[in-house]
Amino acid sequence: MSKKKIFALICLFIFTAWGIVSLYYYNKHLVTIKEYKMGERVEISEGTVIINSIEIHDFERQYLGSDRIDWFYNSFLPKVPVSLQRSAMRVMAFYSEPYNSDLGVNDTEGRMMYVYGIYIPNDGKGLLDDDMELAVSANVITENGRNLTLSSGGYRNQNTNYILFHSGGRFFLNEYSLTSDDSLIIRVEDKLSEENHEIVIEPVWETEKYNFFNRPPAEYSFSPGTAFRYIVDIIRQEDVNAVEGLIHPQVNDFPWEHLEHYESSGKHGGITSKGRTQYIDSYLGFADVFSTRITFSGSDDENADTVFEQHIYVVNYDGEWRIIDVSPPITTNLPE
Known part of the structure; x- marks a missing residue:
């Protein structure tokens, strides 16, 4: 048998073994x-x-045993280039149970x-x-x-x-x-x-x-705080139109003007923080309302150093958090 055939058989064996192992771990997810x-x-x-x-x-x-976690994060991962560390963590997560x-x-x-x-x-x-x-x-x-x-x-x-x-x-x-x-x-x-x-x-x-590519929700993913983080991420990406799919269906007059400043946020319009998420009971005729405060900087050179805040209000509708109101932006003083 020629060396080329031997090499081809070795490669076939390696890839077959890798495929079987990968299929085993994929099924574990x-x-x-x-x-x-x-x-x-x-x-x-x-x-x-x-x-x-x-x-x-x-x-x-x-959860993974502590010895394996210690070895991966303390011994192996530091030796991996920073640009490849995220991929290495995903590989480890895939080949696990x-x-x-x-x-x-x-x-x-x-x-x-x-x-x-x-x-x-x-x-x-x-x-x-x-x-x-x-x-x-x-x-x-x-x-x-x-x-x-x-x-x-x-x-x-x-x-x-x-x-x-x-x-x-x-x-x-x-x-x-x-x-x-x-x-x-x-x-x-x-x-x-x-x-x-x-x-x-x-x-x-x-x-x-x-499956591995569509993983189960985290244990407390139903939290209103999780919903607010998702909403704020959408706003931070200046995708205000995507907010429309999150509006409560019983809200007929949503104050879109209170979100207009995000559409032209430009260089200075970034959200600086998301504040406390609070239960406030009733609001605008809705029961069991939760709210959070977000702060952001000005959207042009004239008010670039000004900090604004506004509140977002949500309620649970058919198991999903839906926005019922967004307050108008107002200036605020944050501690230095």
């Missing part, structure tokens, strides 16, 4: 999420709870159930006295009384007056079937008053499939 959007509001003793949605995952997130899909036991399939919500405490803290435990929890209960979400967690940014929370847990398809017509109960526990509030639902699931 194939996951499915079933979601039922809610937006249900519950008044409790010391605040308001908004149940955003419940989800069923055919996977459980898992970020999800555990082995959720069943014996011959019974398993899934993960999650409930996501927002807690707006009256005192601004939302914690039990002398404890770091959240003063509210929510769980998904079957008609037979089986709790499908046993663990819980929460997240709060210091620049907000609300807390994002979730509960989750593994269940088996002989406990709740994805094709059944059984009702589910969202049980909201007020730990301060020791009262329970129940929401009975008959979920109609929306199914979305994900």
